[in-house]
Protein backbone atom coordinates (compact mmCIF):
# COMPACT_ATOMS: atom_id res chain seq x y z
CA UNK A 1 0.00 0.00 0.00
CA UNK A 2 1.37 3.43 -0.93
CA UNK A 3 2.03 5.84 1.93
CA UNK A 4 0.70 9.27 2.72
CA UNK A 5 2.54 12.34 1.43
CA UNK A 6 2.37 15.13 4.02
CA UNK A 7 0.71 18.27 2.66
CA UNK A 8 2.33 21.72 3.01
CA UNK A 9 5.08 20.12 5.08
CA UNK A 10 7.73 22.84 4.93
CA UNK A 11 5.18 25.64 5.22
CA UNK A 12 3.39 24.10 8.20
CA UNK A 13 6.65 23.64 10.07
CA UNK A 14 7.56 27.26 9.44
CA UNK A 15 4.19 28.35 10.85
CA UNK A 16 4.58 26.16 13.94
CA UNK A 17 7.78 28.13 14.77
CA UNK A 18 9.26 25.33 16.88
CA UNK A 19 11.95 26.47 19.30
CA UNK A 20 14.41 24.63 21.53
CA UNK A 21 12.72 22.26 23.98
CA UNK A 22 9.19 22.96 22.68
CA UNK A 23 6.38 20.51 23.32
CA UNK A 24 4.28 19.92 20.22
CA UNK A 25 1.11 17.95 19.49
CA UNK A 26 0.49 16.53 16.03
CA UNK A 27 -3.26 16.05 16.54
CA UNK A 28 -3.73 14.13 13.28
CA UNK A 29 -0.72 11.82 13.20
CA UNK A 30 -1.81 9.70 10.18
CA UNK A 31 1.41 8.31 8.72
CA UNK A 32 3.54 10.62 10.85
CA UNK A 33 4.80 12.74 7.93
CA UNK A 34 4.36 16.01 9.79
CA UNK A 35 5.54 14.48 13.07
CA UNK A 36 8.86 13.47 11.50
CA UNK A 37 9.20 16.90 9.89
CA UNK A 38 8.71 18.55 13.30
CA UNK A 39 11.11 16.18 15.07
CA UNK A 40 13.76 16.84 12.40
CA UNK A 41 13.24 20.62 12.43
CA UNK A 42 14.47 21.10 16.00
CA UNK A 43 16.55 18.43 17.71
CA UNK A 44 15.32 19.09 21.25
CA UNK A 45 11.56 19.36 20.71
CA UNK A 46 9.20 16.66 21.94
CA UNK A 47 6.13 15.54 19.98
CA UNK A 48 2.94 13.74 20.94
CA UNK A 49 1.08 12.23 18.01
CA UNK A 50 -2.68 11.76 18.29
CA UNK A 51 -4.87 9.70 16.00
CA UNK A 52 -8.22 7.98 16.48
CA UNK A 53 -7.27 5.28 13.98
CA UNK A 54 -5.84 2.15 15.62
CA UNK A 55 -3.77 1.48 12.52
CA UNK A 56 -1.90 4.76 13.02
CA UNK A 57 -0.70 3.34 16.35
CA UNK A 58 1.27 0.69 14.45
CA UNK A 59 3.01 3.32 12.34
CA UNK A 60 3.76 5.36 15.47
CA UNK A 61 5.83 2.48 16.88
CA UNK A 62 8.44 2.98 14.15
CA UNK A 63 8.80 6.67 14.98
CA UNK A 64 9.05 5.93 18.69
CA UNK A 65 11.99 3.63 17.97
CA UNK A 66 13.69 6.18 15.74
CA UNK A 67 13.34 9.14 18.14
CA UNK A 68 13.73 7.61 21.62
CA UNK A 69 12.42 9.84 24.41
CA UNK A 70 11.11 12.46 22.00
CA UNK A 71 7.89 10.95 20.70
CA UNK A 72 4.78 9.42 22.22
CA UNK A 73 1.45 8.43 20.71
CA UNK A 74 -2.15 8.65 21.93
CA UNK A 75 -4.80 6.56 20.17
CA UNK A 76 -7.79 8.82 20.73
CA UNK A 77 -9.99 11.53 19.26
CA UNK A 78 -8.35 14.94 19.40
CA UNK A 79 -11.50 16.43 20.95
CA UNK A 80 -10.74 14.35 24.06
CA UNK A 81 -7.09 15.37 24.31
CA UNK A 82 -5.84 16.45 27.75
CA UNK A 83 -2.29 17.60 28.42
CA UNK A 84 -0.46 17.47 31.78
CA UNK A 85 1.20 20.83 31.01
CA UNK A 86 0.22 23.26 28.30
CA UNK A 87 1.98 22.84 24.97
CA UNK A 88 3.86 25.22 22.65
CA UNK A 89 2.29 24.25 19.34
CA UNK A 90 -0.43 22.07 17.85
CA UNK A 91 -1.01 20.96 14.29
CA UNK A 92 -4.29 19.78 12.72
CA UNK A 93 -4.21 18.22 9.26
CA UNK A 94 -7.90 17.42 8.98
CA UNK A 95 -9.64 14.69 7.01
CA UNK A 96 -8.38 11.22 6.16
CA UNK A 97 -5.01 9.87 5.13
CA UNK A 98 -4.01 8.04 1.97
CA UNK A 99 -3.58 4.94 4.15
CA UNK A 100 -7.30 5.10 4.90
CA UNK A 101 -8.47 6.09 1.39
CA UNK A 102 -6.34 3.50 -0.38
CA UNK A 103 -7.32 0.58 1.85
CA UNK A 104 -10.42 -0.90 0.19
CA UNK A 105 -11.37 -2.72 3.39
CA UNK A 106 -12.00 0.61 5.16
CA UNK A 107 -14.76 1.50 2.70
CA UNK A 108 -13.89 5.20 2.28
CA UNK A 109 -13.42 5.32 -1.45
CA UNK A 110 -15.53 4.55 -4.50
CA UNK A 111 -12.44 3.93 -6.58
CA UNK A 112 -11.92 0.59 -4.80
CA UNK A 113 -14.71 -1.86 -4.07
CA UNK A 114 -14.97 -2.66 -0.38
CA UNK A 115 -17.42 -3.02 2.47
CA UNK A 116 -19.24 0.23 3.23
CA UNK A 117 -17.73 1.35 6.54
CA UNK A 118 -15.90 4.74 6.59
CA UNK A 119 -15.20 4.73 10.32
CA UNK A 120 -11.81 6.22 11.14
CA UNK A 121 -11.84 4.10 14.25
CA UNK A 122 -14.15 1.37 15.41
CA UNK A 123 -14.79 3.28 18.63
CA UNK A 124 -16.06 6.41 16.91
CA UNK A 125 -18.74 7.98 19.05
CA UNK A 126 -20.96 10.24 17.01
CA UNK A 127 -22.26 13.22 18.93
CA UNK A 128 -23.33 15.38 15.98
CA UNK A 129 -25.80 17.92 17.27
CA UNK A 130 -28.37 17.65 14.50
CA UNK A 131 -28.50 13.90 14.28
CA UNK A 132 -27.01 11.62 16.84
CA UNK A 133 -25.65 8.15 16.48
CA UNK A 134 -23.10 5.99 18.18
CA UNK A 135 -20.20 4.20 16.59
CA UNK A 136 -22.25 3.95 13.46
CA UNK A 137 -20.83 2.87 10.11
CA UNK A 138 -21.74 4.08 6.63
CA UNK A 139 -23.44 0.70 6.13
CA UNK A 140 -25.95 1.46 8.88
CA UNK A 141 -26.46 5.05 7.80
CA UNK A 142 -27.16 4.12 4.18
CA UNK A 143 -29.32 1.09 4.95
CA UNK A 144 -31.34 2.26 7.96
CA UNK A 145 -31.66 6.06 7.98
CA UNK A 146 -34.85 7.75 6.80
CA UNK A 147 -35.01 9.51 3.46
CA UNK A 148 -35.12 12.94 5.09
CA UNK A 149 -32.14 12.23 7.38
CA UNK A 150 -30.11 10.91 4.44
CA UNK A 151 -31.05 13.92 2.39
CA UNK A 152 -30.02 16.31 5.22
CA UNK A 153 -26.66 14.57 5.67
CA UNK A 154 -25.88 14.57 1.95
CA UNK A 155 -26.94 18.19 1.54
CA UNK A 156 -25.39 19.63 4.71
CA UNK A 157 -22.07 17.79 4.65
CA UNK A 158 -21.66 17.28 0.91
CA UNK A 159 -23.24 20.45 -0.43
CA UNK A 160 -24.88 18.14 -2.97
CA UNK A 161 -27.68 19.79 -4.95
CA UNK A 162 -29.22 16.44 -5.83
CA UNK A 163 -29.27 15.29 -2.19
CA UNK A 164 -33.02 14.65 -2.17
CA UNK A 165 -32.94 12.60 -5.36
CA UNK A 166 -29.97 10.59 -4.13
CA UNK A 167 -31.69 9.90 -0.79
CA UNK A 168 -34.84 8.83 -2.64
CA UNK A 169 -32.87 6.46 -4.86
CA UNK A 170 -31.04 4.98 -1.86
CA UNK A 171 -34.41 4.18 -0.25
CA UNK A 172 -35.73 2.71 -3.51
CA UNK A 173 -32.69 0.51 -4.16
CA UNK A 174 -32.24 -0.70 -0.60
CA UNK A 175 -35.73 -2.22 -0.73
CA UNK A 176 -34.33 -4.49 -3.44
CA UNK A 177 -30.87 -5.26 -2.01
CA UNK A 178 -28.52 -4.25 0.79
CA UNK A 179 -26.25 -1.39 -0.25
CA UNK A 180 -23.25 -2.91 1.47
CA UNK A 181 -20.29 -2.04 -0.74
CA UNK A 182 -18.72 1.18 -1.97
CA UNK A 183 -19.37 0.21 -5.61
CA UNK A 184 -23.08 -0.42 -4.91
CA UNK A 185 -23.42 2.99 -3.28
CA UNK A 186 -21.54 4.66 -6.13
CA UNK A 187 -23.87 3.07 -8.66
CA UNK A 188 -26.99 4.21 -6.73
CA UNK A 189 -25.59 7.78 -6.79
CA UNK A 190 -24.49 7.60 -10.44
CA UNK A 191 -27.99 6.46 -11.43
CA UNK A 192 -29.37 9.80 -10.29
CA UNK A 193 -27.03 11.73 -12.58
CA UNK A 194 -27.42 9.51 -15.67
CA UNK A 195 -24.30 10.01 -17.77
CA UNK A 196 -23.90 13.67 -16.85
CA UNK A 197 -20.86 14.71 -14.85
CA UNK A 198 -21.79 17.99 -13.16
CA UNK A 199 -18.28 19.12 -12.20
CA UNK A 200 -14.63 18.13 -12.57
CA UNK A 201 -14.90 15.69 -9.69
CA UNK A 202 -16.83 12.41 -9.82
CA UNK A 203 -20.53 12.74 -9.00
CA UNK A 204 -20.22 10.35 -6.07
CA UNK A 205 -17.50 12.44 -4.36
CA UNK A 206 -19.84 14.83 -2.53
CA UNK A 207 -22.10 12.08 -1.18
CA UNK A 208 -19.19 9.93 -0.03
CA UNK A 209 -17.63 12.95 1.67
CA UNK A 210 -20.93 13.80 3.38
CA UNK A 211 -21.44 10.30 4.78
CA UNK A 212 -17.83 10.11 5.95
CA UNK A 213 -18.09 13.47 7.74
CA UNK A 214 -21.30 12.37 9.42
CA UNK A 215 -20.06 8.91 10.42
CA UNK A 216 -16.95 10.37 12.06
CA UNK A 217 -18.62 13.47 13.44
CA UNK A 218 -15.79 15.42 11.89
CA UNK A 219 -17.14 18.95 12.19
CA UNK A 220 -18.08 18.56 15.84
CA UNK A 221 -14.60 17.19 16.51
CA UNK A 222 -13.03 20.33 15.02
CA UNK A 223 -15.23 22.88 16.76
CA UNK A 224 -14.89 21.05 20.05
CA UNK A 225 -11.08 20.86 20.05
CA UNK A 226 -10.75 24.49 18.96
CA UNK A 227 -12.98 25.59 21.83
CA UNK A 228 -10.53 23.79 24.16
CA UNK A 229 -7.38 25.55 22.91
CA UNK A 230 -7.07 27.64 26.13
CA UNK A 231 -6.77 24.39 28.12
CA UNK A 232 -4.17 22.96 25.77
CA UNK A 233 -1.90 25.73 24.49
CA UNK A 234 0.45 28.08 26.40
CA UNK A 235 0.27 31.83 26.00
CA UNK A 236 2.18 32.63 22.83
CA UNK A 237 1.63 29.08 21.52
CA UNK A 238 0.86 28.33 17.87
CA UNK A 239 -2.09 26.55 16.29
CA UNK A 240 -1.87 25.45 12.66
CA UNK A 241 -4.81 24.05 10.71
CA UNK A 242 -4.86 22.42 7.29
CA UNK A 243 -8.39 22.05 5.90
CA UNK A 244 -9.49 20.20 2.79
CA UNK A 245 -12.96 21.58 2.30
CA UNK A 246 -14.89 24.70 3.08
CA UNK A 247 -16.92 23.15 5.92
CA UNK A 248 -13.73 22.52 7.90
CA UNK A 249 -12.18 25.86 7.07
CA UNK A 250 -15.41 27.71 7.91
CA UNK A 251 -15.27 26.35 11.47
CA UNK A 252 -11.65 27.51 11.82
CA UNK A 253 -12.47 30.99 10.49
CA UNK A 254 -15.50 31.36 12.74
CA UNK A 255 -13.53 30.20 15.78
CA UNK A 256 -10.89 32.86 15.13
CA UNK A 257 -13.50 35.54 14.53
CA UNK A 258 -15.33 34.71 17.76
CA UNK A 259 -12.07 34.72 19.74
CA UNK A 260 -10.23 37.53 17.99
CA UNK A 261 -8.88 38.97 21.24
CA UNK A 262 -6.96 35.78 22.08
CA UNK A 263 -6.46 34.13 18.72
CA UNK A 264 -4.39 36.17 16.27
CA UNK A 265 -3.76 35.01 12.71
CA UNK A 266 -0.06 34.75 11.82
CA UNK A 267 -0.71 35.51 8.14
CA UNK A 268 -3.43 37.63 6.61
CA UNK A 269 -3.83 35.27 3.70
CA UNK A 270 -4.38 31.52 3.74
CA UNK A 271 -1.48 29.37 2.57
CA UNK A 272 -2.10 26.96 -0.30
CA UNK A 273 0.08 24.32 -1.95
CA UNK A 274 2.24 25.47 -4.84
CA UNK A 275 1.62 24.22 -8.38
CA UNK A 276 4.62 21.94 -7.99
CA UNK A 277 3.20 20.40 -4.83
CA UNK A 278 -0.18 19.85 -6.49
CA UNK A 279 1.52 18.29 -9.50
CA UNK A 280 3.51 15.87 -7.37
CA UNK A 281 0.68 15.23 -4.89
CA UNK A 282 -2.76 15.87 -6.46
CA UNK A 283 -4.46 15.10 -3.12
CA UNK A 284 -3.04 18.37 -1.79
CA UNK A 285 -5.00 20.46 -4.31
CA UNK A 286 -7.80 21.61 -2.02
CA UNK A 287 -5.63 22.25 1.06
CA UNK A 288 -5.90 25.58 2.84
CA UNK A 289 -3.60 26.31 5.78
CA UNK A 290 -3.96 28.88 8.57
CA UNK A 291 -1.71 29.63 11.52
CA UNK A 292 -2.60 31.41 14.77
CA UNK A 293 -0.92 32.60 17.95
CA UNK A 294 -2.76 32.16 21.24
CA UNK A 295 -2.74 34.95 23.82
CA UNK A 296 0.47 36.67 22.79
Ligand SMILES: C[S@@+](CC[C@H](N)C(=O)[O-])C[C@H]1O[C@@H](n2cnc3c(N)ncnc32)[C@H](O)[C@@H]1O
Nearest residue numbers: 006028030031032033034051052077078093221
Ligand atom coordinates in the same frame (compact mmCIF):
# COMPACT_ATOMS: atom_id res chain seq x y z
C1 LIG B 1 -4.86 13.94 6.63
S1 LIG B 1 -4.46 12.67 7.74
C2 LIG B 1 -3.00 13.26 8.52
C3 LIG B 1 -1.75 12.89 7.83
C4 LIG B 1 -0.48 13.27 8.57
N1 LIG B 1 -0.38 14.68 8.80
C5 LIG B 1 0.74 12.77 7.83
O1 LIG B 1 1.49 13.60 7.30
O2 LIG B 1 0.94 11.57 7.74
C6 LIG B 1 -5.63 12.87 9.02
C7 LIG B 1 -5.49 11.86 10.16
O3 LIG B 1 -6.20 12.39 11.26
C8 LIG B 1 -6.94 11.39 11.87
N2 LIG B 1 -8.11 12.06 12.47
C9 LIG B 1 -9.11 12.68 11.82
N3 LIG B 1 -9.98 13.18 12.70
C10 LIG B 1 -9.50 12.88 13.94
C11 LIG B 1 -9.94 13.14 15.26
N4 LIG B 1 -11.09 13.79 15.48
N5 LIG B 1 -9.19 12.72 16.29
C12 LIG B 1 -8.03 12.05 16.07
N6 LIG B 1 -7.57 11.74 14.84
C13 LIG B 1 -8.29 12.17 13.78
C14 LIG B 1 -7.31 10.43 10.78
O4 LIG B 1 -7.54 9.13 11.30
C15 LIG B 1 -6.09 10.50 9.86
O5 LIG B 1 -5.17 9.50 10.20
